Amino acid sequence: MSFQITILDTNEVYSCKETQHLLSGMMQLGKKGIPVGCRSGGCGVCKVKIHQGAYATKKMSRDHVSQDEENSGTVLACRVFPQTNISLSVIGHLHKAVMR
Amino acid sequence: MAMTGILRPGHIQLRVLDMDESLNHYCNNVGLIETDRDEQGRVYLKCWDEQDKFSVVLEPSDRSGMDHVAYKVATEQDLWHYESKIKKFGIDTKRVPAGELKGCGERVRFVVPAGHTFELFAEKEQVGNGLSTTNPAPWPRGLKGMEPIRFDHCLLYGNNFDENFKFFTEALDFQLTEQIVDGELQLAAFLTCSTKAHDVAFIRSEKSAQLHHASFLLGSWEGVLKAGDIISMEDIPLETGPTRHGLTRGQTIYFFDPSGNRNEVFAEDSYVYPDSPVLTWTADNIGQAIFYHSRTLVESFMGVTS
Numbered sequence: 001m002s003f004q005i006t007i008l009d010t011n012e013v014y015s016c017k018e019t020q021h022l023l024s025g026m027m028q029l030g031k032k033g034i035p036v037g038c039r040s041g042g043c044g045v046c047k048v049k050i051h052q053g054a055y056a057t058k059k060m061s062r063d064h065v066s067q068d069e070e071n072s073g074t075v076l077a078c079r080v081f082p083q084t085n086i087s088l089s090v091i092g093h094l095h096k097a098v099m100r
Numbered sequence: 101m102a103m104t105g106i107l108r109p110g111h112i113q114l115r116v117l118d119m120d121e122s123l124n125h126y127c128n129n130v131g132l133i134e135t136d137r138d139e140q141g142r143v144y145l146k147c148w149d150e151q152d153k154f155s156v157v158l159e160p161s162d163r164s165g166m167d168h169v170a171y172k173v174a175t176e177q178d179l180w181h182y183e184s185k186i187k188k189f190g191i192d193t194k195r196v197p198a199g200e201l202k203g204c205g206e207r208v209r210f211v212v213p214a215g216h217t218f219e220l221f222a223e224k225e226q227v228g229n230g231l232s233t234t235n236p237a238p239w240p241r242g243l244k245g246m247e248p249i250r251f252d253h254c255l256l257y258g259n260n261f262d263e264n265f266k267f268f269t270e271a272l273d274f275q276l277t278e279q280i281v282d283g284e285l286q287l288a289a290f291l292t293c294s295t296k297a298h299d300v301a302f303i304r305s306e307k308s309a310q311l312h313h314a315s316f317l318l319g320s321w322e323g324v325l326k327a328g329d330i331i332s333m334e335d336i337p338l339e340t341g342p343t344r345h346g347l348t349r350g351q352t353i354y355f356f357d358p359s360g361n362r363n364e365v366f367a368e369d370s371y372v373y374p375d376s377p378v379l380t381w382t383a384d385n386i387g388q389a390i391f392y393h394s395r396t397l398v399e400s401f402m403g404v405t406s
């Protein structure tokens with residue numbers, strides 16, 4: 001099953017399977033400079049804020065995302081798997097890369 | 101005995117987010133061998149050709165990164181000798197009792213100027229490399245994954261770079277083997293306590309206490325290629341390689357463990373003696389210094405740490 005992911009900052013849409021993390025879908029947008037870090041929730045370069053939609057997560061390093069942040073939808077894109085369509089905005093490193 | 105004092109990296113304790121995934125990565129894919137577990141849930145691993153009981157400790161945690169890296173010294177006198185040199189340098193030390201890590205003797209623990217926790221120890225239980233010490237076979241049967249020979253070094257990003265360099269060369273007697281410089285400014289220092297291209301390396305950074313990678317030695321370039329095959333087969337996040345470094349001239353590949361800690365496996369790097377000249381790479385040629393073929397820096401390689 002595949003879902004539509006909207007990047008609110010640029011209004012770009014990409015599709016992402018439920019078995020695929022949000023960062024890998026974004027990588028396929030082919031944007032130069034998308035920070036492809038560890039893809040394992042440890043380095044913190046792929047922070048996003050989820051505004052809408054349901055998703056499953058895998059563990060992410062508390063050095064980069066606190067429990068409170070995680071509860072309020074601030075997550076690492078490489079640890080998030082969509083269960084519905086999702087709209088998100090990008091933060092930090094990722095914001096710079098997406099906006100250029 | 102020509103080699104005295106600090107001998108080698110003895111072990112690295114890595115924090116992992118999910119132990120089952122991490123064990124699959126380190127044992128089945130990288131190919132380390134499990135030797136023990138403890139009440140804190142830590143799992144002890146070694147490479148096949150190490151005599152000591154463990155060289156990697158995986159610690160269950162809600163964070164990634166390195167808890168500490170520990171270097172083995174030749175004798176107990178060396179342990180107290182370096183404890184006093186470290187104190188004299190102005191850095192506090194703490195003694196961790198024998199057995200806190202199973203099979204490991206008393207450890208001296210301290211935080212280096214770059215922010216990382218280092219330890220020294222003199223004793224660790226030896227379990228052998230699976231081969232006889234009389235008429236030994238060249239290698240044991242039944243190895244898994246990338247078949248690493250030993251935990252070789254770690255590369256660390258940290259601040260207080262110059263003070264840290266002074267500490268390693270003056271208090272711990274490490275030797276500078278290679279460096280990257282930008283004019284007068286040292287950007288990277290590769291340091292050895294033995295005759296290796298490096299036993300630890302530091303990169304100048306604004307952030308304190310960052311792990312860039314933990315590295316394991318393989319037997320050949322063919323082994324590095326096979327590691328690349330395993331990385332793709334098992335869907336392991338690849339960063340870059342197989343390629344060659346200018347620095348150390350190692351043949352290398354980089355990838356990430358399931359907690360985002362970077363791993364390297366490599367083969368056939370250079371070596372030094374105490375009278376070897378320091379090799380210097382200039383910042384205007386940093387691409388070739390790091391990735392000799394592409395001469396191009398990989399963005400994540402320069403920025404991503406755990």
Ligand code: FES
Pocket residue numbers: 023035036037038039040041042043044045046076077078079360
């Ligand atoms: S890429 Fe490292 S945390 Fe997502």
Ligand SMILES: [Fe+2]
Pocket residue numbers: 253254255313315364
């Ligand atoms: Fe390395």
